Structures are given as C-alpha cells and as structure tokens.
Amino acid sequence: MARREFLPPVTLHVAVVDPLPMYREGVASVLSAAGHRVETPAEVLAWARQVPRGVVLLTLEREQDWELLGRLRDMAATHAVVALIEEDPVVLGARAVRSGAQSVLPRGVAAGMLRRTVEATFDGQAVLPAVVATALAAGAHALGANAKPPDxxxxxxxxxxxxxxxxxxxxxxxxxxxxxxxxxxxxxxxxxxxxxxxxxxxxxxxxxxxxxxxxxxxx
Missing domain, CATH: 1.10.10.10 (Winged helix-like DNA-binding domain superfamily/Winged helix DNA-binding domain)
Structure with missing residues (x-):
C-alpha cells in the first residue's frame, strides 16, 4: 500500500485591524498558534503593499473602517478581507460583501472558527453567516432601494x-x-x-x- 504524503501547512500572512489592543493580541495569539505570521500594522495599506499575498481581518465599526475596506478592495485582488462585525449582521454583513469583503464573521466568533475562516478565505472561499448569505441571495438588503428620501x-x-x-x-x-x-x-x-x-x-x-x-x- 502506497504511503500517504502530507503537505506541510501553509504559513499565511495576516494583518489584524481592530481598535482594541487586547482583541488584536488575542486574535494574533490564536492565528500564530496555528503557524501563521500575524501582524497588527498601524498602516494596513502600507502592509498590503509590502506583503505579496495575505488576509486582512478588519473590524467594521466606524465610517473610516468602511473607507479602508474600499481602498483595500481597489488596491489589489491579492489580499482577501475578512470583515468582523458586531451588530445587524444582515445589513452590515451584506454591505461588507458588496464593499469588497470575501468573508464575514461576528467579532466575537470562537477561535477555531476564526482560524478556519482565515484559511478558507485565503484559499479563495467565502465564509458568511447564513443570514447574510440568505439576504444577498434574496436581495433583502436592497429593500427600499427606491424609497423616497426623508425631508x-x-x-x-x-x-x-x-x-x-x-x-x-x-x-x-x-x-x-x-x-x-x-x-x-x-x-x-x-x-x-x-x-x-x-x-x-x-x-x-x-x-x-x-x-x-x-x-x-x-x-
């Protein structure tokens, strides 16, 4: 019987962008334990220009975060973005995908799911909460697209x-x-x-x- 050969795990370059140092350190610890190279750059766009291919974990809280997501989307297709959100997953999750995120996760996701999502996203897969996928498929996020604006x-x-x-x-x-x-x-x-x-x-x-x-x- 032929001996099976196992390929060594791939080391991924990951940037973590979140306002809380303790959260960044926790994520870095989880992913570093899996053998990945994790950084928390102050200037993630500069990091993306230096790293040939990687994954950006980006927490979306402020409008500046959404602007950063758009700039990452526009600068190169070699960096996948996992958007982390805390509330309104249907609305914000759908918006994140439309704005350039490949995957969407709740910010408080378990460590194992975080690691699997980062690795799957790097491999070209999209990981989304079921409610986000359903909203995108059904076009629910577009409800009211032709609504009359308020005064x-x-x-x-x-x-x-x-x-x-x-x-x-x-x-x-x-x-x-x-x-x-x-x-x-x-x-x-x-x-x-x-x-x-x-x-x-x-x-x-x-x-x-x-x-x-x-x-x-x-x-």
Missing amino acids: PRQVSWLRQLAEGATVAQLARRTGYSERAMFRLLQGLYQEMGVSTRIQAIVRAQEQGWFGVGTDSGRS
Whole structure:
C-alpha cells in the first residue's frame, strides 16, 4: 500500500485591524498558534503593499473602517478581507460583501472558527453567516432601494448620528426633549423600513441621501 504524503501547512500572512489592543493580541495569539505570521500594522495599506499575498481581518465599526475596506478592495485582488462585525449582521454583513469583503464573521466568533475562516478565505472561499448569505441571495438588503428620501431636516439627523452624535446631543441641537427626539427617530426608522440607528445610517448612505441639503433646526 502506497504511503500517504502530507503537505506541510501553509504559513499565511495576516494583518489584524481592530481598535482594541487586547482583541488584536488575542486574535494574533490564536492565528500564530496555528503557524501563521500575524501582524497588527498601524498602516494596513502600507502592509498590503509590502506583503505579496495575505488576509486582512478588519473590524467594521466606524465610517473610516468602511473607507479602508474600499481602498483595500481597489488596491489589489491579492489580499482577501475578512470583515468582523458586531451588530445587524444582515445589513452590515451584506454591505461588507458588496464593499469588497470575501468573508464575514461576528467579532466575537470562537477561535477555531476564526482560524478556519482565515484559511478558507485565503484559499479563495467565502465564509458568511447564513443570514447574510440568505439576504444577498434574496436581495433583502436592497429593500427600499427606491424609497423616497426623508425631508432635509431628517437627513440632517441621520448625518449627525453617522458622525457620532448621541440622541441627547441631537435633542439639544434641535431643541427637542430627549424623549421626543427618541420618538421622532423611531418614527423615522419605521418609515425607512429599518429598526436600528445603524440600519438607518447604512440605508441613507447607500441611497445617497447625505447629498441632500439639510436644516438641523426644528420646523
């Protein structure tokens, strides 16, 4: 009987981009234990230019993170991106794929799944939560694509939320009580066909509503 030959595991180059040092160190420990070369570069685009082929683990929290995803997508097809998200997997997961991520994972995923996803993504496979795959297949993320935009005042609210304003801050700026502002936002979300602030911001960005003129005051 012929002796089976086993190929040695491939060492992958992985960059971890996340705002928390402890999280970066934990991910690096998991992947380094599997024999991969893991770095946490301050400038991931410079890292990508130096490394011929690798995987970027990118946590998507702020708009700057989404911009970085787009730049990684545009600069080269040799670097695969695994997007890490914490909330609204249907909306944010679908957006991540459309923006250039090959795979999507919850940020708190188990170590074994993280390692397997990185290796599978490097091999050209896409790993997605079932809800994201279903949404992409069904086009659920495109619901409301032709929706009428909110009025300029409401668009201003959404823009300020996207820039990091809290409901309390928004209430002070517009002259409403915090409770009234909360009710107004909930009504706006319902009109948009979404249920959370993040979903509303993503919908507004996708529809280009932030290009509409604004008036942040009360009517």
